[in-house]
Amino acid sequence: MYDYAWVHVVYTIPIALFLSVVLAPLLTRLDVYKICFLVVVAFSYTLPWDSYLVRNRIWTYPSEAVIGPTLFSVPIEELFFFIVQTYITTCLHILLNKPVLNAIHLHNEHTQGKFRVQKRMGQVFFAACFVVPLLLPTDHREGTYMKLIICWVAPIFYMLWTFGYQLLLSLPASKTLLPIAVPTLFLWVVDTLALQRGTWSIESGTKLGIHVWPHLEIEEAMFFLVTNSMIVMGSCAFDNAAAILDAFPSLFPNVPGMPSPLLMLQGLFTSTSRYDQDRLVGLRNALVVLSKKSRSFYLASGVFSGRLRIDLILLYGFCRVADDLIDDAASAEEAESWIAHFTNFLDVMYSSHRDSARLEKALVPFPPSAQTILRLLPAEKLPSQPLYALLDGFRMDLDFTNEKSTGHPPIQTENDLEKYATCVAATIGELCLSLVYAHDPDQHYPGAHDNREECTQAGINMGRVLQYINIVRDVKTDAETGRCYIPNQWLAKKSLTPHEREQEILDCRQRILTGAFVTYAANRDAIEELPAYAKGGIRVAVESYVEIGRVLRSRMQNGQPLDFAGGGKAGRASVPKWRRVWVGWRTMAGKRGSI
Ligand SMILES: CC(C)=CCC/C(C)=C/CC/C(C)=C/CC/C(C)=C/[C@@H]1[C@@H](COP(=O)(O)OP(=O)(O)O)[C@]1(C)CC/C=C(\C)CC/C=C(\C)CCC=C(C)C
Numbered sequence: 097m098y099d100y101a102w103v104h105v106v107y108t109i110p111i112a113l114f115l116s117v118v119l120a121p122l123l124t125r126l127d128v129y130k131i132c133f134l135v136v137v138a139f140s141y142t143l144p145w146d147s148y149l150v151r152n153r154i155w156t157y158p159s160e161a162v163i164g165p166t167l168f169s170v171p172i173e174e175l176f177f178f179i180v181q182t183y184i185t186t187c188l189h190i191l192l193n194k195p196v197l198n199a200i201h202l203h204n205e206h207t208q209g210k211f212r213v214q215k216r217m218g219q220v221f222f223a224a225c226f227v228v229p230l231l232l233p234t235d236h237r238e239g240t241y242m243k244l245i246i247c248w249v250a251p252i253f254y255m256l257w258t259f260g261y262q263l264l265l266s267l268p269a270s271k272t273l274l275p276i277a278v279p280t281l282f283l284w285v286v287d288t289l290a291l292q293r294g295t296w297s298i299e300s301g302t303k304l305g306i307h308v309w310p311h312l313e314i315e316e317a318m319f320f321l322v323t324n325s326m327i328v329m330g331s332c333a334f335d336n337a338a339a340i341l342d343a344f345p346s347l348f349p350n351v352p353g354m355p356s357p358l359l360m361l362q363g364l365f366t367s368t369s370r371y372d373q374d375r376l377v378g379l380r381n382a383l384v385v386l387s388k389k390s391r392s393f394y395l396a397s398g399v400f401s402g403r404l405r406i407d408l409i410l411l412y413g414f415c416r417v418a419d420d421l422i423d424d425a426a427s428a429e430e431a432e433s434w435i436a437h438f439t440n441f442l443d444v445m446y447s448s449h450r451d452s453a454r455l456e457k458a459l460v461p462f463p464p465s466a467q468t469i470l471r472l473l474p475a476e477k478l479p480s481q482p483l484y485a486l487l488d489g490f491r492m493d494l495d496f497t498n499e500k501s502t503g504h505p506p507i508q509t510e511n512d513l514e515k516y517a518t519c520v521a522a523t524i525g526e527l528c529l530s531l532v533y534a535h536d537p538d539q540h541y542p543g544a545h546d547n548r549e550e551c552t553q554a555g556i557n558m559g560r561v562l563q564y565i566n567i568v569r570d571v572k573t574d575a576e577t578g579r580c581y582i583p584n585q586w587l588a589k590k591s592l593t594p595h596e597r598e599q600e601i602l603d604c605r606q607r608i609l610t611g612a613f614v615t616y617a618a619n620r621d622a623i624e625e626l627p628a629y630a631k632g633g634i635r636v637a638v639e640s641y642v643e644i645g646r647v648l649r650s651r652m653q654n655g656q657p658l659d660f661a662g663g664g665k666a667g668r669a670s671v672p673k674w675r676r677v678w679v680g681w682r683t684m685a686g687k688r689g690s691i
Pocket residue numbers: 386389390391392393394396397400408409411412415416419520521522524525526528529551552554555556558559562563566619620622623626634637638
């Protein structure tokens with residue numbers, strides 16, 4: 097009785113609910129738009145075909161297995177299947193692709209011809225899939241269902257391949273084949289059980305009679321494989337369109353939070369020869385820098401989307417390139433010259449008569465890979481003052497090199513520490529928030545940015561918090577490079593035994609960390625006042641770093657050593673990957689860690 101409904105109650109609905117719970121905190125508006133779009137398209141395309149199958153008795157349902165209501169002869173349970181299968185497969189695809197920045201998988205085919213060849217090969221294959229079954233003799237009734245499946249999907253495959261081949265060819269199998277394979281296998285098992293129980297059946301004259309395994313007809317296996325492939329290819333084509341719109345502001349200056357299908361088609365029909373290859377290379381390089389240098393911000397970048405995500409990665413790239421070139425300089429003179437090059441670069445970027453010749457000249461001193469990143473700095477959305485202040489912060493670091501000659505540690509007082517943290521990190525908070533406000537899709541609503549000033553001040557304070565945590569974490573590795581950010585005034589001048597000195601340093605670390613948590617507690621609520629589209633991401637960026645502080649605090653409380661390798665760089669406390677992912681997810685779900 098009502099066997100088909102039970103298939104949903106027992107198998108499909110629990111999986112759909114599970115995926116909804118896992119994905120809900122990470123969903124963006126664009127994800128919701130995509131799910132709805134694909135469900136509507138899949139439903140509309142499958143209904144007439146399914147109705148044809150049922151009316152021609154290729155597919156039948158015993159009357160006692162279904163509840164009764166139908167649409168164009170298709171039982172309501174079957175209609176629900178179109179929706180729930182599309183929902184499950186799309187959710188899985190979205191989940192697995194959260195860490196992916198699709199824009200870096202776009203290619204200008206002028207420079208990479210192999211994609212053009214592969215695109216054509218795919219198109220020929222799918223066109224053949226459509227034509228060949230039509231040419232086969234019509235008296236072979238046993239092949240009817242298989243033919244109907246292939247002819248039904250081939251034109252859609254052709255179109256989706258044409259729209260999404262770049263992503264389909266570039267993404268790893270875990271992002272494309274896995275979201276096809278997992279639901280397909282699952283549905284094969286469900287289908288086997290349903291065919292076994294007689295919940296639905298394929299009429300004997302219209303099937304080939306081949307079984308993948310007992311009770312699973314090859315047509316059924318094929319049906320679930322191709323429908324899941326269509327869903328994943330559809331999802332990739334959608335992502336491809338969004339990636340094109342996001343990646344090239346010069347081609348698409350204004351992209352709304354939810355672009356219309358027409359605008360997306362415009363993106364898909366843009367010739368790849370118009371893709372800005374320099375931008376793609378620079379973006380790829382910036383992402384490599386981010387993934388190698390900061391596991392916290394790399395994780396956090398995955399929960400931002402669209403142009404904000406791209407610009408945050410580019411900003412990180414700029415900051416990291418600057419920090420590394422200045423930090424790794426062989427001498428104080430070389431470091432000074434890098435600061436001068438960066439100052440000149442900013443002067444050109446922010447000059448009222450910026451032209452590409454001047455920009456190229458300003459970039460000459462930098463290594464080629466750094467040049468690709470620097471030229472993409474989204475200066476028009478960033479105030480210049482924090483960027484110059486960041487360079488001032490790096491200049492303060494140089495004073496550690498001069499310390500040997502002056503005998504005067506640069507961080508003397510708590511004020512010096514605050515000034516340093518303001519330069520290198522409060523600035524970053526301000527810059528990140530400038531991007532958040534610049535890209536806000538809701539900025540045109542009245543009052544949307546009324547509390548911008550308060551939020552920016554909180555962001556500035558939060559930047560300092562992260563820097564204090566960074567300092568507490570890196571005391572040992574900084575000491576190895578001759579740097580000590582603990583205010584010199586806090587340290588006893590008399591000589592101490594190594595054990596006493598160690599205890600003194602531990603007390604100082606505790607003092608900085610306690611101060612950091614006080615400021616964190618006072619400012620974290622401001623995150624909830626940020627534009628809706630970005631507050632989850634900002635929460636994750638902040639929380640995943642503050643979690644390092646929590647690990648340090650708990651180790652201090654338990655008398656455990658602070659300078660250990662928790663999966664990170666040797667000598668530095670870090671948060672294990674599983675804990676970072678858990679913190680990220682929990683934070684997106686609105687839960688925050690302890691104060
Ligand atoms: C998600 C994403 C890609 C974010 C990018 C954030 C960004 C642009 C960071 C710049 C990092 C950087 C290299 C700066 C140079 C100076 C420096 C070293 C600062 C320290 C950062 C640590 O980065 P690092 O690469 O060393 O990371 P690891 O420790 O190796 O993992 C700092 C600690 C500063 C970081 C400060 C911020 C990100 C600002 C935080 C404030 C906000 C996001 C605003 C919060 C808003 C409210 C309303 C409270």
